[in-house]
Amino acid sequence: MLRGGIPLGRVFGISLKLNYTWFIIFALVTWSLTVYYFPDAFPEWSTVTSLVAGIITSLLFFCSVLAHELMHSIVAQKLGIPVHSITLFVFGGVSQMSEEPKTPKDELRIALAGPLTSIALGLIFGAIWYWLNPQYEFVLGIAFWLFWINLALAAFNLIPGFPLDGGRVLRSILWWRNKDLQKATKIASNIGRGVGYLFIFGGVFLVFQGLWINGFWLALIGWFLENAAVGSYQQVALLGMLQGHTAREVMTRDCPAIPPGLTLDELVNEHVLTTGRRCFPVTTDSRVLGLVTLSDIRAVPRSAWPTKRVSEAMTPLEKMKSVSPDDDLSKVLRYLTEGDINQVVVLDNGDIAGVIGRDNLLSFINLRGELGA
């Protein structure tokens, strides 16, 4: 749900996306500003003035959240961690980093970059408000709201529950002290879950007090936080399980080469059904053109099998992600999840040594899970 979004463009090589759920928060913030906040603070404003101020404030709030997220990413990139994209959604932003930070110090820097940006922005808006007071009422109203919302944003993000920024700060300290990333993640994400439950109970309490909008909202944030904490821990545990194991260990070997002119019918009858193999490199003159897997075959309607050639059904090599036999499995997992692809090809000096599909990785993980390793 959080992966998709409307592309907004690229900044520092990071693609910015707006998830559809973000429009909910935009509408809610604009509405509450226009209907409650501005009419309360400035009763003499017309509805149109309040609405214009509401929209401008919401857009600046959006820019503030973006700046917070962007600073995390810029610092991460400076420390050598590529950041793919930032997606803004209903509760803020998610930076898609391709790796975990390498050291506790890096993690601390990346985690603090966001809240520090929010604090700086809050102070800037506060200074604008302070200097202009009591003139330029229109600007004052906007600046004051942005002053406290940015500080609130920093405060919320500094709650020490993983995967919030404060939880990352906590994790970096535990990681630095115990030299154990997984254990640190476990503690920090358990606190994250605890905070999530606290929010849910707080939300339910508020609902019983009759504050059902605030209560519902708080409980929703809590529920989201609890889920995120569980998910982030699982991800780190999974990476820990894969680390130190290489592509060679799980790849499907002996993929027999086939010529590009073969029809799918011939491929199925003469190669797939008789050998039980699942991957077939398409080669001419020992040059690899691409790969045909069972899912490529399935994508073609059965009626077209007698005429369709493997060269048309294959995934061309340049469209596939490749790893070397000695590459870490965490890299393979990253490729599979980031690229939304079903398999990576293992190349050894330009030759196909094997293929790793999602199922290969899954059975490796399951097996190790069952053995309690």
Ligand SMILES: [Zn+2]
């Ligand atoms: Zn943050």
